[in-house]
Amino acid sequence: MKLEELKFDEKGLIPAVVQEAGTGKVLMVAWMNRESLQKTLETGLTCFWSRSRQALWTKGETSGNLQHVVSVTADCDGDTLLVKVDKDGPACHTGSETCFFNDLWQSEERHEFTYEGLMALIEGRKNEPKEGSYTTYLFEKGLDKILKKVGEESTEVIIAAKAQDKKETVYEIADLAYHVMVLMTEAGITTDDIRAELAKRHVIDHKVKQEKMT
Numbered sequence: 001m002k003l004e005e006l007k008f009d010e011k012g013l014i015p016a017v018v019q020e021a022g023t024g025k026v027l028m029v030a031w032m033n034r035e036s037l038q039k040t041l042e043t044g045l046t047c048f049w050s051r052s053r054q055a056l057w058t059k060g061e062t063s064g065n066l067q068h069v070v071s072v073t074a075d076c077d078g079d080t081l082l083v084k085v086d087k088d089g090p091a092c093h094t095g096s097e098t099c100f101f102n103d104l105w106q107s108e109e110r111h112e113f114t115y116e117g118l119m120a121l122i123e124g125r126k127n128e129p130k131e132g133s134y135t136t137y138l139f140e141k142g143l144d145k146i147l148k149k150v151g152e153e154s155t156e157v158i159i160a161a162k163a164q165d166k167k168e169t170v171y172e173i174a175d176l177a178y179h180v181m182v183l184m185t186e187a188g189i190t191t192d193d194i195r196a197e198l199a200k201r202h203v204i205d206h207k208v209k210q211e212k213m214t
Contacts, residue, residue, distance in 0.1 A: 006037075018091065046058070067087050067088070070084040072084075
């Protein structure tokens with residue numbers, strides 16, 4: 001879709017949903033006009049139109065919480081934008097990571113899972129030990145115990161995969177992932193650290209493929 005095909009409303013505005021590229025978390029919703037969208041594309045930083053101040057504003061220009069644009073995508077009707085970003089800090093003026101934190105309703109049968117949520121739970125068990133918690137037990141036993149469990153679970157993954165048992169392999173990989181996350185917490189490694197490393201490798205692979213094609 002070309003920029004001239006976008007559908008701005010009668011005030012010359014189009015809503016922009018801002019999403020964190022790495023996690024998929026919705027950070028905020030703001031408005032853009034043609035000028036702010038053009039500035040966003042030129043600078044690589046999110047720029048919006050403030051309806052209250054009637055002026056352009058670059059996110060983070062005063063707080064330092066800049067949003068570096070990864071991609072901008074229009075919806076099927078061309079009247080809404082999805083802006084994926086890497087952020088330097090909280091998206092919300094309240095200091096929250098996202099503007100969406102006021103829960104209205106949650107299903108009792110369905111529960112949202114995120115790696116970040118699991119990491120937060122694991123970190124909580126380290127910083128605030130809970131009696132009877134297996135995670136707390138691992139931290140209390142220390143690095144050697146954690147490393148032993150990572151080794152054991154790695155072996156279990158290999159055995160299940162060698163047997164071509166998909167269900168068991170999935171189960172064992174989940175066990176391994178959990179214990180690796182415990183190790184990460186013990187070592188002070190975050191999911192952002194791993195995401196950044198994988199992103200660098202993705203770029204390298206892309207360049208290698210380009211070189212081979214040429």
